[in-house]
Amino acid sequence: MSLIIWATGALLLCVAGYAFVRLVRSRNMQYWLPSYSVWKCSRLFGRRVLRRHVYFCFADHYEPYGGGADRARARERVRQWSEQYPRVASRHRDSFGNHPKHTFFYPAEEYDAELLDQIGKLCQMNLGDVEIHLHHDNDTAEGLHRQISHYAATLHKRHGLLRKDPVTGKVIYCFIHGNWALDNSSPDGSLCGVDNEIGVLVETGCYADMTMPSAPSATQTRKINSIYFSRGRPGQRKSHNTGRDVRVGSWGGTDELLLIQGPLTLNWKEAKSGVVPRIESAELSFDAPPTPHRVRLWADCGICVKGAEEHVFIKVHTHGATEKSMQMLFAEDGFERLWSELERQYRSDDGSTLRYVTAWEMYSKIRELALRQ
Numbered sequence: 354m355s356l357i358i359w360a361t362g363a364l365l366l367c368v369a370g371y372a373f374v375r376l377v378r379s380r381n382m383q384y385w386l387p388s389y390s391v392w393k394c395s396r397l398f399g400r401r402v403l404r405r406h407v408y409f410c411f412a413d414h415y416e417p418y419g420g421g422a423d424r425a426r427a428r429e430r431v432r433q434w435s436e437q438y439p440r441v442a443s444r445h446r447d448s449f450g451n452h453p454k455h456t457f458f459y460p461a462e463e464y465d466a467e468l469l470d471q472i473g474k475l476c477q478m479n480l481g482d483v484e485i486h487l488h489h490d491n492d493t494a495e496g497l498h499r500q501i502s503h504y505a506a507t508l509h510k511r512h513g514l515l516r517k518d519p520v521t522g523k524v525i526y527c528f529i530h531g532n533w534a535l536d537n538s539s540p541d542g543s544l545c546g547v548d549n550e551i552g553v554l555v556e557t558g559c560y561a562d563m564t565m566p567s568a569p570s571a572t573q574t575r576k577i578n579s580i581y582f583s584r585g586r587p588g589q590r591k592s593h594n595t596g597r598d599v600r601v602g603s604w605g606g607t608d609e610l611l612l613i614q615g616p617l618t619l620n621w622k623e624a625k626s627g628v629v630p631r632i633e634s635a636e637l638s639f640d641a642p643p644t645p646h647r648v649r650l651w652a653d654c655g656i657c658v659k660g661a662e663e664h665v666f667i668k669v670h671t672h673g674a675t676e677k678s679m680q681m682l683f684a685e686d687g688f689e690r691l692w693s694e695l696e697r698q699y700r701s702d703d704g705s706t707l708r709y710v711t712a713w714e715m716y717s718k719i720r721e722l723a724l725r726q
Contacts, residue, residue, distance in 0.1 A: 408666050461501070535593060
């Protein structure tokens with residue numbers, strides 16, 4: 354009898370192990386699960402730091418022409434945003450009296466002067482900012498350099514967007530890679546094509562990248578829940594798989610790119626069928642609206658400058674120009690719930706603060722902390 358029990362237990366263990374491996378591979382978790390396990394242990398057993406200041410950035414992969422939309426449909430999408438966003442945002446404020454701000458990462462390949470001027474009006478109202486987004490495939494370093502440089506110059510000269518480095522006078526920008534394939538990180542080499550893309554971004558004035566996390570995509574990096582510097586390497590892909598954490602008293606070199614990651618963790622409370630945990634990658638969509646628990650998880654990831662752990666940086670993302678996304682964002686369970694929960698959980702009278710920031714403002718705070726003596 355004992356032999357039967359032992360054999361049955363061994364069989365069940367093998368079946369469970371096989372199912373676990375299938376689950377991991379089906380969601381590409383093998384790229385980041387080991388790092389997650391180490392990170393989770395450090396959070397459970399490491400020194401706890403009181404969270405005092407939360408900086409919240411909404412990075413939107415904003416694609417008015419997404420899904421094959423024609424010009425009329427793209428214009429209607431932006432018109433609805435321009436009308437609805439100020440109305441909803443006006444009902445919310447952070448600890449410093451600022452309304453929520455939205456960073457529009459507008460794709461270079463969807464350039465439309467009229468739409469960018471319309472979005473620019475929201476920026477003039479201090480409700481957002483525009484940065485650079487790009488989908489490309491089978492590209493070259495020379496082609497990427499040319500396209501990014503031209504697009505950045507156009508945004509600045511034609512639309513008064515982006516900004517110039519006060520020292521070099523170069524137009525600078527924040528970047529999100531379309532389809533997540535930063536630094537040619539797709540396993541099959543598709544959706545980019547440029548090895549050492551990070552080096553090209555640095556050369557063209559990129560002050561930070563906000564592409565990650567990309568899970569469950571196979572482009573997801575081993576490094577998670579971090580603010581770090583990575584250096585591009587000629588002939589090498591996915592250089593941002595590792596990097597050097599930003600710390601108080603230490604800033605990056607001129608050939609390094611700052612990567613500001615959003616939260617990546619497992620959501621057991623909202624597990625599918627109560628068993629399979631959801632991958633929490635801070636993406637807001639029609640199928641993944643904000644919840645109080647998700648808002649709490651983002652801050653619990655503790656993304657920070659090392660040595661200044663009381664300052665927590667939360668970057669979430671969406672594809673906000675589609676009709677389904679707008680249906681969620683402008684309904685009660687979208688922006689209203691998101692901002693209400695952020696303000697309820699992180700804006701208090703005990704000295705804790707919530708600050709709504711653009712990508713540029715988040716970068717500026719990170720740099721200020723890193724350069725602190």
